Amino acid sequence: MKKFYVTTPIYYVNAEPHIGSSYTTIVGDIISRYKRMRGFDVFYLTGTDEHGQKILQAARAKGISPQELCDELSGKFKTLWKDLKITNDYFVRTTDEQHMKTVQFFVKKMLENGDIYKGKYEGWYCVPCETYWTEDEIEEKDGKKVCPSCGREVNWVEEENYFFKLSKYNEPLKKHFEENPDFLEPEFRKNEMLKILESGLKDLSITRTTFNWGVPMPDDPKHVIYVWVDALINYVSALGYPENMEKFEKYWPADLHLIGKEINRFHSLIWPAMLMSVGLPLPKKIFAHGWLTVNGQKISKSLGNAIDPRILVEAYGNDVIRYYLLRDIVFGKDGDFSEDNLITRYNSDLVNDLSNLVHRTLSMVNKYFDGVIPEIGETEEVDNQLKDLINSTVEKYENYMDKYLFTNALESLWELVRFTNKYIDLTEPWLLGKDESKKSRLGTVMYNLMDSIRIIALLISPVMPDTALKILGKLGIENVEEYIKDENIKIGLLKSGVKVNIGEPVFKRIDVKKWEKVIKMKEEKKMEEKKTEVKEVKKEEEKTENVLIDINHFAQVDLRVAKILEAEKVKKSRKLVKLQLDLGELGKRQIVAGIANYYEPENLVGKKIIVVANLKPAKLMGIESNGMLLAAKIGDKLTLLTTDEDIEPGAKIS
Known part of the structure; x- marks a missing residue:
């Protein structure tokens, strides 16, 4: 059987998952399902990246251990993928003991092959990006030196590090790109990497000594391995390398690494160089897709659009979200949700x-x-x-x-x-x-x-x-x-003589005039909150006004027993039902009531209910209503008020 090994990047557990971080995983699931349908033995991998200074700082801010923080956030990713019906075969965590052993084995092999040396690093460091930048690469903003990637302030760092001889693999990488033109897609992403190779790769610092939340360097535990080197090795550790070589050799090399464009350099240059260093085959293809925006704006907590995909799924259905993401957003380019x-x-x-x-x-x-x-x-x-x-x-x-x-x-x-x-x-x-x-x-x-x-x-x-x-x-x-x-998938395989099942339509139309959208920007939410507050105040005022009424006012309300003769839903309305009533000596009466979500019309015929018989006529959806039925509502359940005994229609309630 043909095999297909597809991976997503492993997601850094410094933030809650949202529609942007779900995009790659959904695409990976679609590819996996497609390949399985085509008869491939698929291994689909995703997971979480859990080491580094950012995690340590976030845990301290919460007053918990880094492992507790990782367990909490990694669990949220796992749960989300389950809710989105993602069919991954394995979920790797960089805090897994097996993974950390593989990282140490891998790095030690690079060391033994003469590709790692100890030196001193001096330069600018961005904690959020876990990345060093040279003087030429950093930018200035408001008189401060900032990261060219995220725009946040960088710190000057001097520390003893181990370095990977990345520069050694500059030419081998260029050759690989030339001999394998489809290695990296889309084409414009490949061109970005070729420009970097043309300017020449620099050796990469692969350890840190200023914190200890990471995989210890073999034989030198005061150093922890750079979070990106640690993370990239997940693609082989998840296959059991080097302990389970049967499984590893079955699926490696990866057929497809799915990544976001912002991590292209790590996957298309650093990771292949690491594999060359230890003598392992390179992945067959890397696909760097674009970013998602939401309603034209970058996904951001401050804008209030870092939406949980489950909210979208609840409103529209899982399949609809999957279809829209692939139908309207060209894979590889930036797209707007x-x-x-x-x-x-x-x-x-x-x-x-x-x-x-x-x-x-x-x-x-x-x-x-x-x-x-x-x-x-x-x-x-x-x-x-x-x-x-x-x-x-x-x-x-x-x-x-x-x-x-x-x-x-x-x-x-x-x-x-x-x-x-x-x-x-x-x-x-x-x-x-x-x-x-x-x-x-x-x-x-x-x-x-x-x-x-x-x-x-x-x-x-x-x-x-x-x-x-x-x-x-x-x-x-x-x-x-x-x-x-x-x-x-061949014509003529449908069996004749089989009974079909009509049921409800697969999809029902959304009335755009009545539909309440689920994605709201922060300002919209504030406006809604204010409106809700005003409504609540009004409700409280109404309650206060209506707590006590005069007996003479109550005596003016004419409550009667009515028998429902006919009932039908009002066309173009989701809530209204038109009722024809028998009120005995008061004759026949038509009323319109908002009970369609609780009762089927055919189940109402013959029921005896309580109505207000002397209410002023009103028009609902253009239909005249002469009265109002009484009902009690608790939560989502509504029950019509009726009588204990079988009383004749028209009987007065007193």
Whole structure:
């Protein structure tokens, strides 16, 4: 079996995970699912980076040990990946004993090979970036020397360090880039690294002595290994190197390192040089993608947009977020996560195109063939158009996915979705269904539609796994998880004679006028908080005003028993139900009530309820309401008030 080893960067546990840090992991999961579907033995790795001065300082600020802080934050990443249904095969932590042993073995091998020497470092150090900078590299801002990467102030440091002879590998790296043009993508990221190589690499300081939260240097424990050297070695330690060489040799070299563009230099220059030093093969490909912004702004706690992806998932669904990230953001370039664009894409692609296709097709099968998949009968040229497009789409989709051109892959797939919808209009099954002599032709049309839907579901499964399973289940396919494999992506494999399951539409339209978006900037949140405060004050004032009322006022309220004769939902409203009531001597009465979220209309007919019979008429959604029913609400549960005994409609409550 072919193997595929894919990794994300391991995430530094100095901040909570957010949609930006989740992006790479989601992409890695999609690639892993795709490769598994294509028959690969996949090993998908992610994890957390837990050493360094930043972690030590953060732990001290909290009054806890560094290990306690790491356990807490690493656990949050683990939980998030589980909630996002990430299918990683292993989660590595740099505080794992096995990993630290591997780091020491790896560095000792570099030392034995003559690639590490002891020296003295003098230069500018950025604690947040855990990086040294030369005088030429640092920048000035407001009279202070600042880090060129993060813009924060740097400190002058002088300390004894061990150095890696990175300069020794300048030419070997250039040669590797020349001989392996696809080693680093996108192309413009490769060009950035080639410029660095042209200017010449400098030896790298790989130990620190000013703190002790890290992996001790072999045979010199007063030095701890530089956090980046420590972190990079996770890609081999997670495979058991050097103790479990069988597993290591099975999966190494990595087929794909997924990284953000800001850590390109570490992965594309330093890591390959380290591997050359110890004599291990280099990864086959490194892909440095761009950054995410949210609604056009950089992700930042101060802006209030470092949003937990689970909030988005709760609002829109896991599959929708995955689809949007790959469909609208070109992998490799910077991209913006726009909630407005997400909603537009959802209503257009997922509701209008995909969900509508599935639901209308299954509805017709139910209408014309009692919900049973028919046999193929009479064929026409338009059928070949659909089949040709299916075959070409499969080829294009797989080609794009293999090249990590996800936006192109999904666009090619949606061409098939749209044409399958068009196929319905071209074949006009509603006319075929009126003519018994066209039954054979109608069966072919229905079969072709469902077979196309089946293949669409299989192709979309790496991106939208839950949606794919739901659609395949609607087609009557059993063991749907096992069904998602390459050999089933062929025309004509749908079984006839199987009962379909219509159920609810796969996706339901979002009413943009009523929908409350979940991403709010800090200023928006403040405004909402103020509005809430005002509402609460008003509520308290209303409570105070209405605590005591005069008995004469209460006597004016005409409470009656009413029997519900008819009930129906008000069109274009999610909450309102229109009721026709019998109030005995007061006659028939119509009222409108906001109870649609708690009662189905058909379950209300025959109930006897309590209403205010002398309320002034009002109009709701243009419908006149003559009265108000009484109900009690606790939490999310609402219960209509009724009587203990079976009393005639119109009886007065006193």
